[in-house]
Amino acid sequence: MSPAHPARRGIGRPPQGARADARALLLDAALELFAEQGIAGTTVAAIAARAGVTPAMVHYYFKDRERLLDAVAEERLLKAIRAVWEPVMESKAVVPMVRGLAQRILQATELNPWLPSLWLREIVSEGGQLRDRLIRVLPFESVRHLIDSIAAAQRRGALNPDLEPRLMMLTVIGLTLLPLATIRLWQVLPILKGVTREDVARHAEALLVSALSAPVRRRPKSA
Amino acid sequence: MSPAHPARRGIGRPPQGARADARALLLDAALELFAEQGIAGTTVAAIAARAGVTPAMVHYYFKDRERLLDAVAEERLLKAIRAVWEPVMESKAVVPMVRGLAQRILQATELNPWLPSLWLREIVSEGGQLRDRLIRVLPFESVRHLIDSIAAAQRRGALNPDLEPRLMMLTVIGLTLLPLATIRLWQVLPILKGVTREDVARHAEALLVSALSAPVRRRPKSA
Amino acid sequence: MSPAHPARRGIGRPPQGARADARALLLDAALELFAEQGIAGTTVAAIAARAGVTPAMVHYYFKDRERLLDAVAEERLLKAIRAVWEPVMESKAVVPMVRGLAQRILQATELNPWLPSLWLREIVSEGGQLRDRLIRVLPFESVRHLIDSIAAAQRRGALNPDLEPRLMMLTVIGLTLLPLATIRLWQVLPILKGVTREDVARHAEALLVSALSAPVRRRPKSA
C-alpha cells in the first residue's frame, strides 16, 4: 500500500535503473514457459524458478499475474508483431508484399522461438489469454493495406478471384507459424522426420506464389 | 470400488442403455468448454455444471480428470479425425485427394465445432494436453499415402518441386482449421467482418488447387 | 423410509431367513479389512467389494457405517472375547487360570485371524473405534476374578508381590496378541524369520509360569 513501492509507479516500467534485468529475465522465462505449456498451465512460481528468483519477485516487478501478461503482450509480442507487419506498408505489388511478410515471420520465429506457440494458442485460439490484450493494438493499417492490395489485383483480373483477401493474413500464418509450432513433433513423428525450417520457407513461398501470381482458370483472353 | 462402477467398465462403454446419457452429456460439455477456454483453463466443476450434474458425477463416470481426457480423445476426437483422414486412401490422384481432405475437414467442423480450437491448442501446440493421447493413434497410413502421392507426382514433374510433401498435411490444416478457429473474431474484428465458412472453403481450395495442379513452368522472363 | 425396509427391523437381525449370508460375508470382509488396514483406513466400498456385493448393500444390511461397526463388535468380537474369558471363572488356582487364558487366546486367534490386529489397534489404542463399543460389555466378572485371585495369592505370600494384579490381563495380552499381531513381519524381518505360533505359546507360558509360580526374592523362610 505504500506509495514508495516501485511497482506502483506504473506497469511495465522497470523499477530503478539499476538491476533491471531481473524483470527482463522474468519476461523471458514467462515467454518460454508460456510457449511450452500454455499460459493457463504455467504458474507464477514456475516462471520465477526458471528466472532464478523468488515468486515474490514476480509480484514485485509486475504486481500481478494479469499485469505480467500485459507486459508480455506489450513489451514482447507486440514488438515482434510490428516488426513483421509494418514493412508491409512499403510494398506496392502483392507478391513481394506477401513474400516479404512470410519471410519476416520466419525470421521473427528464429529470434523469438515462442512466437508460433503463443500465436496459435493464446492469440488465435478462442479464449486465448493474449487475444484481448493484442486485438486492439494490432497493426491494422498494414493488414488493411494487404487486403486492399489483393482486392485491387483481383479487380484487375490479375489474381484468382476465389481467394478471399481478408483470409490472406491467416493463410500466411497458417503456412508459417502453424508448421513451426510443431517443430518438436518433427523429431518425434517418423512421418515428419527431417523437415527443416528451410523446407517450411520454401513450401510456403511455393504455395503463396503459385496462388498469387497466376490466375488459376485461364479466362478467355478477350473480354 | 465396486466392479459395477461405470469408470471400471472401460472407457467408452456407457452404463446400461437407459439413462446412460449423463456420460455423453459430460463429454459434450467438456468438448465445448475445452474449445472455449482450453483444457488447462477448464475445471471439472465447470464441465459438470454445463452438463447439469454434480462434479462428483465426473468422477463417477470417468474416475479421474485424466481419464476424462482419455475418453474425450478416444471417443470423440479420434473418431472425427478418422472420418476425415481414412477416405484419403481411396483417392489416387493428388488433387482430388487434397480437395476431398479439405472438404471433409470443413464438414467435420460443422458437426464438431470444437474441432478447430482443440486441434490448434491441444494437439498441434507444444504441451497440448491431447497431443500425447492422439499422436500414437493418428491414421498414419492415410497421411503416408498423401505424402507418397505428392512425392510421386513431383518425381513425374507434375508438381511444383518446392512443395514439401511432408508439410502438406499441416498446410491443409493451416488453410482450414486455423481460419475456422478464429470464427468468433470474424464478428469482432472489423477487418474480418463478413467472412463466411464458404469463403474459407473457396479460399482454401483455390490455394491448394493452384499450387497443386499448375505444373510450375519456369515463368518466361517476359510477359 | 418405508416400514417394510428390512434393515429397519432391528440392528443385527438378518433380513428374512433366506439368503442371510450376504450379511455374514460382509461382516467377514469387514473384519479382514479392518485387521489389514485399520477401521479408519477401510471404506465401505472396499468391504462391499471384498464381499462381492454393491456398496449399497452395506447400507441395506447395516443402515450405517457406525451400525456396521456395532455389528462387528457385538456379533463377532464380543463373542470371541467371551469365549476366551468366561472359562476363567472356573479356575481356582492362579497358574492354571492364567495358562488357560493364554491358551484360549492363542486358540481364538487361529479361528479369528483378525483378533490380534483389531485388539491392538481398535480396542487397546487411544481412540480405537471399537473401544467404546466393547468397553461397557467386557466380561468384567472374569477379569475381576483373575485380579482377585492373584491378589489373594500375593497376600498368601505365594506370589511375587511386585506383580500388579490389575495389569495381569494386559500382560497376558502383551505376551500373546501383541506378538501374533506381527505375524506378517516374521516373514519379512530377517531377525524374526522362522518364529512360529508355537514359539509364541511356549514363550508366553514360560514367562507367565516362571513369574507366577516362584516368588522371586527368596524371602526369609521364617517370619
Added chain:
Amino acid sequence: MSPAHPARRGIGRPPQGARADARALLLDAALELFAEQGIAGTTVAAIAARAGVTPAMVHYYFKDRERLLDAVAEERLLKAIRAVWEPVMESKAVVPMVRGLAQRILQATELNPWLPSLWLREIVSEGGQLRDRLIRVLPFESVRHLIDSIAAAQRRGALNPDLEPRLMMLTVIGLTLLPLATIRLWQVLPILKGVTREDVARHAEALLVSALSAPVRRRPKSA
C-alpha cells in the same frame, strides 16, 4: 516451486533459525493427534489447527501428507527408538540388558507420550502407516545383540530354554508400551483405576527378572 521453498531443503532442516518453530509445532501437533486418533483418523487440517496455523502451512513445510509422515518417522520416532535401543550394546549380561531396556522405554514414554500409541497402532499393526518407514532403519544390531545374548545364556543352561530369544524384544514392548497405551483407560475402567506408571515399571521388571534370572530347574514332580 522456488528453490527456497522449505520443503525442498530436505526433511529435518528447519528454515532459518528465526521463527522456524512452526515446523516443530506441526510435528508436535501431528504426534499428539496421531497418538490420540491414529494417523488414518487425523486430517491435515486438524494438525494445522492444533499447531495454530493454516492447513496450507503443512504443505509449505512438508509438501505432502506423506512427507509429513516421513518427517515424523525420521525426526521424532526414530530418535526416540534409537535412544532406547542403542545402549543395549553396552550391556553384557542379559538381566541388566533387559532391565535397562525396559527402563529406558518407560523413560522415553514420559518424554514422548505419543510413543506407546504410535508404536502399537502404526508400527506393530498390520498396515501401520509408519511400519514401512521405520522397518528398514531400526537399530537391528542392538536387537541382534539382545537375541544373541539370550541364546548364549540359554546354551549355558542359565536361562529357561522355553523362552524364544527372538520374541524377547516384543515381550519387553508388550510389558511396557502395551499397558502404557491404555493409560486413559485406567481412569475410566473401575477395574484398572489407580494403576500408575510405577506399577507398570515394577510389574514388568518383576516378570522379566523372574523369567530371566531363575534358571529353570525342572520342577520336581513332588512337593
Added chain:
DNA sequence: TATGAATGAGTCTTCATTCAT
C-alpha cells in the same frame, strides 16, 4: 531489492449415503 512465512480461495478427489427402479 529480496525473501521466507503465511494465507484464502479454489480445484481435484473420495466417500458415505440415498433413492428410484
Added chain:
DNA sequence: CATGAATGAAGACTCATTCAT
C-alpha cells in the same frame, strides 16, 4: 434383494498474493 445413478460434505493439495523484515 439388488443395483446404478446421484450427491453433499469433507479432505488433500495448489497457487496467487501479501507482508514483515
